[in-house]
Amino acid sequence: xxxxxxxxxxxxxxxxxxxxxxxxxxxxxxxxxxxxxxxxxxxxxxxxxxxxxxxxxxxxxxxxxxxxxxxxxxxxxxxxxxxxxxxxxxxxxxxxxxxxxxxxxxxxxxxxxxxxxx
Numbered sequence: 021x022x023x024x025x026x027x028x029x030x031x032x033x034x035x036x037x038x039x040x041x042x043x044x045x046x047x048x049x050x051x052x053x054x055x056x057x058x059x060x061x062x063x064x065x066x067x068x069x070x071x072x073x074x075x076x077x078x079x080x081x082x083x084x085x086x087x088x089x090x091x092x093x094x095x096x097x098x099x100x101x102x103x104x105x106x107x108x109x110x111x112x113x114x115x116x117x118x119x120x121x122x123x124x125x126x127x128x129x130x131x132x133x134x135x136x137x138x
Contacts, residue, residue: 032108036115048112055108060101067101070094 032055039047070077074093078086113122 030111033111033115036112040116048116052108052112055111056105059108060105063101063104067097070097 032051036048036051038044039051071094074090074097075087078090078093082089110122110125113119113125
């Protein structure tokens, strides 16, 4: 799913750069809204299915002793949905020349991941 969303971001990138160089805020807004809608339309159904079937999948995959990990699977499904939904805005930040902010958010996500993993 993430690969598909990243491919969409690469597809939209030239349009984002063109809109940014021409100061076309309306075009950038349209790309942001439509790109986010498409991304969320792709990921939300899959994340919901993963969350709803988490107990069955965990039990079949690693056995009933790991039923406590169902909560983690559900949280990860929500996190993936949020990250995929944010891919268009990240591509827009990069394409519009706001690299520092994009890099800063990536660092914040990495630090959060590390803190939650330990």
